[in-house]
Amino acid sequence: MRFFTITLIASLIVSGICLPVRAQEARQYNLSQIYRLALRKNEEIKITEEQYNQAGHAITKARSAILPHLSFTALGTHYDRSVKFTMDDVSFEIMPQNAYTMTFNLVQLLFDGGRSRNLYKSAKVNREMTGNNLSLTRQGILLAATAAYYQVTKAEKDVELIRQYLQLAERQLRVAQSRYRVGEVTKTAVLQAELDLLNSRRELIQKKNELKIAKDKLSSLVGIEGDYQLAEPTPPPIPEGGLDELIKLALQNRLELMNNSLYQGLANMEMQSAKGRFLPTISTQASFLRQSVLFPSQEYASIGVNVVVPIFDGGLGLAEIREAKSMQVQARLDQDRLGKKVKLEVTEAYLGLESLTEAVKTLEKQVQLAEENYQLLSRFFAVGEATSLELSQALNALDRARKNLTSLRYDRHMVILNLQKAVGIFAAEYIF
Numbered sequence: 001m002r003f004f005t006i007t008l009i010a011s012l013i014v015s016g017i018c019l020p021v022r023a024q025e026a027r028q029y030n031l032s033q034i035y036r037l038a039l040r041k042n043e044e045i046k047i048t049e050e051q052y053n054q055a056g057h058a059i060t061k062a063r064s065a066i067l068p069h070l071s072f073t074a075l076g077t078h079y080d081r082s083v084k085f086t087m088d089d090v091s092f093e094i095m096p097q098n099a100y101t102m103t104f105n106l107v108q109l110l111f112d113g114g115r116s117r118n119l120y121k122s123a124k125v126n127r128e129m130t131g132n133n134l135s136l137t138r139q140g141i142l143l144a145a146t147a148a149y150y151q152v153t154k155a156e157k158d159v160e161l162i163r164q165y166l167q168l169a170e171r172q173l174r175v176a177q178s179r180y181r182v183g184e185v186t187k188t189a190v191l192q193a194e195l196d197l198l199n200s201r202r203e204l205i206q207k208k209n210e211l212k213i214a215k216d217k218l219s220s221l222v223g224i225e226g227d228y229q230l231a232e233p234t235p236p237p238i239p240e241g242g243l244d245e246l247i248k249l250a251l252q253n254r255l256e257l258m259n260n261s262l263y264q265g266l267a268n269m270e271m272q273s274a275k276g277r278f279l280p281t282i283s284t285q286a287s288f289l290r291q292s293v294l295f296p297s298q299e300y301a302s303i304g305v306n307v308v309v310p311i312f313d314g315g316l317g318l319a320e321i322r323e324a325k326s327m328q329v330q331a332r333l334d335q336d337r338l339g340k341k342v343k344l345e346v347t348e349a350y351l352g353l354e355s356l357t358e359a360v361k362t363l364e365k366q367v368q369l370a371e372e373n374y375q376l377l378s379r380f381f382a383v384g385e386a387t388s389l390e391l392s393q394a395l396n397a398l399d400r401a402r403k404n405l406t407s408l409r410y411d412r413h414m415v416i417l418n419l420q421k422a423v424g425i426f427a428a429e430y431i432f
Contacts, residue, residue: 026227031149034222034230035430038145039138041223048130048137055127062123065116069109075101094293101291109283110305113276118269123271129262131257138431139255139345139421141221146417148218150410152230155211157406162204165399168374169197170389175382190309196392238418238425243350246423250346251339253424261336267327274320342422349419356412363405370398 029037039045076099083095109116173193179185201260218224239246283306290299310317372396380386420426 026229028229028231029224030231031146031233032381034145034149034218035142035427038141038222039430042221043143045134045141047136048134052130052134053128055123055130059120059123059127062116062120065109066120068106069222071105072123073101073103073105086134096292099292101289101293104285104288107283108285109281111280111282113273113279113367115276118273118276122266122269125262125266129259132259132262135431139427142427142430143224143417143421144220147414148214148221148412149230149337150216151214152211153232154406154410155207155214156230158207158403159204159211161399161402161406162200162207164203165395166197166200168385168395168398169193169200172378172381172395173197175378176388177361179384185382192392196395205339221299231309233413233415236413236420238353239419239425243347245344246251246350246419247343249328249425250342250423253337254338254342255424256338257335258399260331260338264331264335266329267324267331270327271321273316274324277313277320278310280310282306286428345422346419349415349422351414353412353419356408356415360405360412363408364403366407367398367401368403370394 014402079095079097079099082093083096085095175197175254176185176189180187183423189382215228220230238251240251277309284303285306285330286303288299288301292298374397377386377394381388381391417426
């Protein structure tokens with residue numbers, strides 16, 4: 001019984017020790033989870049979302065100028081005495097001591113040259129443009145998050161490659177020391193191996209620090225708290241089609257071009273509103289009043305029409321017309337400029353992808369040859385047919401080839417994503 005109690009207590013202690021360790025294990029994220037975190041926590045996206053909400057409220061404000069306005073006014077007054085009028089022994093209270101007045105007013109705009117309706121339409125177009133800007137902001141943040149994600153995974157690969165290099169350098173040092181003890185090589189071979197080992201240890205510390213900085217940048221961008229690990233990203237899909245097809249698709253999909261088309265519509269509505277300033281403004285007003293005073297009447301209703309004809313406005317109308325014309329010209333110029341920019345971005349990304357694809361193939365072959373060369377020289381060095389310098393050069397060449405291949409693969413992934421963005425399809429399932 002005593003043995004069972006001791007065993008139970010020991011089990012509870014071990015469990016208590018193990019639980020915090022499990023709780024502190026780093027959580028792993030994939031790229032899709034990083035996207036969702038960025039969309040939920042990034043401050044720039046939140047700011048743009050508020051701008052989109054404000055654009056929605058602006059529609060309500062613009063609509064209010066078209067709809068009728070109904071108001072109610074009440075006034076109560078207490079006098080020091082009432083006023084009466086007496087005639088033929090009959091008394092009439094002209095002003096009671098406690099008087100009140102209630103008025104209902106209804107005002108409706110009938111015509112203002114289309115300015116109010118154009119303002120309402122402009123607010124709706126502006127909200128659509130703000131929605132496109134929100135999608136562009138999300139797209140930009142997600143692309144930045146992807147680049148930071150790749151930077152972390154690339155730094156992790158670099159640390160892994162340095163550790164592999166460190167293992168090879170340690171093995172090379174052991175072989176050099178063994179051969180030096182039996183007199184097969186000089187002290188120079190051992191010193192060269194020790195130098196390679198020291199350099200690899202220094203570089204390992206540097207790469208670990210770069211990994212920490214990369215993880216901190218990603219945490220700041222998407223709002224990750226605490227330590228974490230990242231899953232190896234899968235290669236992104238390459239947009240289908242040739243260069244001409246992708247350019248045509250980009251001209252249809254790019255939100256910047258859509259926004260410029262909407263801006264052209266805004267410029268046209270501004271022109272209509274500017275011309276409408278020279279037309280009369282007509283509104284109607286209906287009122288119903290009830291009061292405690294009998295004179296002239298206790299209650300009555302009225303309706304009126306108000307017409308305002310502009311005669312001189314100090315040049316405001318002409319200035320607005322010129323401004324609207326300038327907006328139309330600007331919109332056309334922007335459309336041409338953006339079209340050229342989109343074509344150039346697609347072309348650069350497409351050709352860059354072709355170049356990097358061929359470069360990756362070349363480097364893969366180079367890594368294969370560097371590995372074979374190092375293995376061969378290692379065997380030659382072990383039997384005295386290769387120098388320590390040749391072996392060190394082969395090791396460094398293998399390390400450079402592996403690092404270059406890793407870097408180039410991630411660069412190729414980013415170029416694919418840049419091509420998706422240039423075409424207008426990057427992260428489409430997340431940004432709309």
